[in-house]
Amino acid sequence: MSDVAAPNYIESLSDALLARKEWLEKSELGKLKEELRVFQISYSVLYNMFLKKKLINEDPYKQESKITDLEVPETGPFNEAKRMEQISLRLASFDSQLDFLVNFCQFGVDFLNLMRIRKILGLVRYIDWVNLTPDSQSHNTKVVAEITNQSKAGADHITISIIGESLTKLAKCTATVMGILRDLSIYHKETYKLNIRGLITGMQPQEATVMNIKKKLSTAMPGKPFYQDYIEELIKEDYSKDGPVMKDAILRSLQLAEVKQKETKPKINYKNILMDGILAIGASAAAMNETAQKMTENETVLANRKKGFMERLRLLIRAVINAGPEDVIYELDYIDQSTGEHKKENLNYHQFRADLEKRIKILSGMSGQGPVMTKLSAMTEDQIMGYLERTLKDVQLYYRTLNALDEYFKSSVPREDRNKIKGIKPELAAIKNCIVRANRIRHEYSSQKEEEEQLKRLGINPGK
Numbered sequence: 001m002s003d004v005a006a007p008n009y010i011e012s013l014s015d016a017l018l019a020r021k022e023w024l025e026k027s028e029l030g031k032l033k034e035e036l037r038v039f040q041i042s043y044s045v046l047y048n049m050f051l052k053k054k055l056i057n058e059d060p061y062k063q064e065s066k067i068t069d070l071e072v073p074e075t076g077p078f079n080e081a082k083r084m085e086q087i088s089l090r091l092a093s094f095d096s097q098l099d100f101l102v103n104f105c106q107f108g109v110d111f112l113n114l115m116r117i118r119k120i121l122g123l124v125r126y127i128d129w130v131n132l133t134p135d136s137q138s139h140n141t142k143v144v145a146e147i148t149n150q151s152k153a154g155a156d157h158i159t160i161s162i163i164g165e166s167l168t169k170l171a172k173c174t175a176t177v178m179g180i181l182r183d184l185s186i187y188h189k190e191t192y193k194l195n196i197r198g199l200i201t202g203m204q205p206q207e208a209t210v211m212n213i214k215k216k217l218s219t220a221m222p223g224k225p226f227y228q229d230y231i232e233e234l235i236k237e238d239y240s241k242d243g244p245v246m247k248d249a250i251l252r253s254l255q256l257a258e259v260k261q262k263e264t265k266p267k268i269n270y271k272n273i274l275m276d277g278i279l280a281i282g283a284s285a286a287a288m289n290e291t292a293q294k295m296t297e298n299e300t301v302l303a304n305r306k307k308g309f310m311e312r313l314r315l316l317i318r319a320v321i322n323a324g325p326e327d328v329i330y331e332l333d334y335i336d337q338s339t340g341e342h343k344k345e346n347l348n349y350h351q352f353r354a355d356l357e358k359r360i361k362i363l364s365g366m367s368g369q370g371p372v373m374t375k376l377s378a379m380t381e382d383q384i385m386g387y388l389e390r391t392l393k394d395v396q397l398y399y400r401t402l403n404a405l406d407e408y409f410k411s412s413v414p415r416e417d418r419n420k421i422k423g424i425k426p427e428l429a430a431i432k433n434c435i436v437r438a439n440r441i442r443h444e445y446s447s448q449k450e451e452e453e454q455l456k457r458l459g460i461n462p463g464k
Contacts, residue, residue: 009247013194016254020187021109029107030268032180037276039124039173040098041437042166045283046148047095048430049163052286055147057084058426059092067100072122077139087143097123099433103440114188115225117181124177129170158364190250192227193234205239268452270445271377274384277441278376280434281391282366287430288395289360291402292353294422298409299328299349301420327351332404347401356398363395385445392438399431 050056073093078086101123105111112120128141134149136142148167152160199216200208210231217224237246328349336343365372376384402424409421 010194010197012251013190013254016251017187017191017194020183020254024109024184024187028180028183029109029112032177032184033102033107034272035173035176035180036098036120037102037441038169039177040102041276041279041283042169042173043098044095044433044437045162045166045279046151046170047091048283048286049151049159050091050147051426051430052290053151055150056091057088058429059089060426062092062096062429065096067096067104070097070101070105070116070119070123072119072126073097075126075138075140078143083143087140087147090140091144094123094126099437103437109184109187112184114185114192114227117185117188121178121181124174124181129167129174132167186253189227189230190254192230193237196231196234197238208235208239210235268448270449271381271384273441273445273448274381274388275373275376277388277438277445278366278373278384278391280441281388281395281438282363282372283437284395284431284434285360285363285366287427287434288356288363288398288402291424291427291431292356292360294424294427295402295405295409296353298405298421299353301417302409302413303328330405330408332401332408334400334404345404347405352401359394359398363391385442388438388442392435392442395431395435399428399435402431403428 051058073090074086101120105116126140127144128136128138132141132145132148134142134145136145148163152163155163196213196217199220200213203212210228213231213235214226214228217226233246237243237250330347330349332345332347334343334345335341362372376387379387406424406428410418410423413421
């Protein structure tokens with residue numbers, strides 16, 4: 001081997017890579033996860049809005065699909081006859097993959113290897129949020145741009161503001177994530193080449209070919225990925241006249257990580273984490289609004305069923321004496337999640353419907369520019385945490401009641417009217433997703449705060 005791969009270079013490279021890994025673990029990967037979480041929430045807001053406006057269809061199998069590893073959904077051209085069906089499935093799959101990435105993947109240097117980095121890049125660039133135009137060469141970007149424009153048509157100011165803010169965050173997060181992944185890729189590439197050098201120690205220049213190195217790799221490390229472009233770089237670095245210059249450039253590029261490592265570690269912004277939780281549960285407003293409208297139609301179907309003579313007479317008398325509408329009480333069945341027992345509850349439907357309308361208006365204000373967010377941004381962490389917990393509890397109760405109402409309407413109308421009852425399973429699934437996401441963020445906040453408190457008790461300043 002040439003002097004380029006001599007021990008002094010190997011030692012310098014090893015030290016630089018060790019420092020870079022430590023910097024990535026302590027500084028960049030936490031930032032990466034936070035950016036991806038904002039990316040996921042911002043996309044979820046758009047996705048649920050598209051569903052609400054019926055610009056795409058709900059995937060009936062979305063909740064049943066089990067994801068075990070990252071995969072980039074289909075990116076090829078559409079069959080124009082099935083365009084609506086195909087884009088609906090792609091966007092549903094994209095939503096599921098982002099959820100899996102943020103909530104189930106590990107964010108460690110070793111776990112985020114070159115293969116997974118390429119998949120994350122594929123997801124982040126699945127739709128070109130920076131250049132979201134109908135004339136895009138990307139099939140998915142083109143269709144999503146068209147759907148986004150349709151969602152703005154006739155929309156109110158708040159809806160347009162929510163769409164605009166989501167698109168801005170998606171574009172901004174794309175740039176930040178790609179920068180961090182680029183740093184991570186450099187580390188893995190140079191580590192890969194360093195490991196290969198350990199296999200070809202003593203190899204003469206005339207033997208240093210891609211084919212010979214591939215044979216050694218397959219024998220010494222069966223199943224190890226083979227990256228030909230990296231091997232070609234290694235051969236140039238270690239056996240060509242340009243090797244010393246290339247080696248110096250590599251060490252200089254890695255030295256940047258050491259400079260960054262000396263900087264003070266950014267303090268975690270816990271308030272931002274909680275605000276992400278608020279955004280996540282606020283995204284349930286669209287599905288709850290759609291559900292409320294369907295419940296109103298179902299209640300009308302039930303109220304207009306054939307009535308006996310005495311019931312019609314009683315209603316006529318109330319109308320004559322100008323009495324207000326009488327209370328409508330439904331006896332609902334539900335399962336208590338804490339005990340698993342079946343319980344019954346009498347629900348004043350009109351009161352519930354009025355309360356639900358108020359809750360939807362509050363949730364609708366939980367956007368980046370919404371009035372609720374403005375007030376919350378001025379509160380302390382404890383106050384925001386309390387508000388998030390109360391909101392989660394309220395939405396969970398509404399979810400339980402709406403689920404029970406769905407079953408009640410389906411079982412209470414005469415057989416000939418059952419086709420008039422509108423089901424709300426897709427909307428309930430969307431609400432449930434928002435609850436799960438907000439809960440995960442809440443638990444993440446609590447665990448990080450607890451870890452910080454433990455470090456402080458040990459006399460360690462986590463901000464250093």
